[in-house]
Amino acid sequence: MSSETGPSKDVSEEHLPSERVSHGAVEPAGDPFADPGLPPHEHRRQDIDERAAKSSERTVALLFVVSMLATIGFIASFVAIPVDRITYIWPMGNISALNFALGMTLGISLFCIGAGAVHWARTLMSDEEHVQERHPIEATPETKAQVLSDFRMGAAESQFGRRKLIRNTMFGALALVPLSGVVLLRDLGPLPEDKLRHTPWEKGKLLINQNTHEPLRAEDVTVGSLTFAVPEGLEHDDPHYMEELAKAALMLVRLEPEDIKDKRELDWSHEGIVAFSKICTHVGCPISLYEQQTHHVLCPCHQSTFDLSDGARVIFGPAGHPLPQLRIGVNSEGYLEALDDFKEPVGPSFWERG
Structure with missing residues (x-):
């Protein structure tokens, strides 16, 4: 029986893969993953x-x-x-x-x-697409000239x-x-002029409970409670109700007079009842969280904290000013009333506040 070292005679030579030897390894003659390049350019109708x-x-x-x-x-x-x-x-x-x-x-x-x-x-x-090989970040004078030429x-x-x-x-x-x-x-515009410095509060206006819509008496404000009030005459059907409420919203807290540290705050209160703006001096969020033991109120938006026993000064958070205080008293019928408007602008700080 004779042996053959070549390919089997029953397989055609043209169906066998072409091979080349490199360092003892057999590799295909062509690269199956070669870049085919760009397809031929086809002109558009507009061209x-x-x-x-x-x-x-x-x-x-x-x-x-x-x-x-x-x-x-x-x-x-x-x-x-x-x-x-x-x-x-x-x-x-x-x-x-x-x-x-x-x-x-x-x-x-x-x-x-x-x-x-x-x-x-x-x-x-x-x-028309043009392929440019990658080059170093620093351009050569020839490349710069080519870029200008390409731009033109x-x-x-x-x-x-x-x-x-x-x-x-x-x-x-x-x-x-x-x-x-x-x-x-x-x-x-137009410029606000002095509108930011005035609210609906003025001397003689009663403090109206925001929940019951009834005038407040001193005995209605108890120790440890937080009461919200609006000025007398501010009605829901007023087209500017929300604008005025944003400036006039008031919160009342009754403190023991001996706990009040700020003398002006004590003079502007009535039997320990202090009234401060409800609008945070940071970005204008309504303040609604009160802690009786510390006399602190907290703004829920950015956690600015104010001490109501010390002129509502800022003790924590991004607020830049204390809460404005409203001077209050009682009239002849025993109802709480405002004795003046706020002395400082309420709400967020602005560049002309001073």
Whole structure:
């Protein structure tokens, strides 16, 4: 029986894998994971048909013009639509007409700028891909020159100078969009002047229990309790009720007179009943947590803590000022009343507070 060292005769030579020997190992002749490279570049319709390019140019310009009109609509809506107007819009139901108009116009304005830029890039700017090998971070003079050359070539290929209609309408859209933000600054004025320094409290106004809506007597405020009050005449049906309440909200605590450390606080109290603003001097949260043993009140938002036995000074937290105190007394009928307005602005600190 004879032996053969070559391939079996019943297997065709052309079906066997080609092999090469390298350092004693057998490896395939070709790399199966080789980079195939970029596919052949295919021209778009706009690259070869000027009519199609003009059509794309008009589409981009139209999107920019719509953006400008939407920005103008945003400004007009902000000026013309009352803030309290409610309208029915399917399927959302009853919503604020002003919020809907502002949202729609600003959304359309920004969308059209983005859509115009995308359509411009996809149809008119050069879409030919170029592969550049990675290079060191520090660029060589040749690389810098190449970048400048590529930039100039990109500017030329974008047809920014040639497509004047696109360029001018894009500038118009970009110039008008910031006006949306400028118009919103109207809500920051007019200047408050001295409005932050005055509240509905004044001499002779009764302290009304915020829960029972009845005038408070001294005996209604007991040791260890925290009572909330509003000024007489502040009604729920007042369109400015919440604005006035934000400045006039009051909390009352009865302390033993000998526990009061601040002399002015003692002079402004009645039989140990002290009245302080309920509005935290940090960011304006309502204070509602009272600890009888320490006479401390805590703001639940950022844990600013005030000592009501020592002029409501800040003993912990980010608040920058003590709580303003309201001077109180009793009238001839035994009801608690204010003897003046707050001497300091209530609520958060501001740069002109002094």
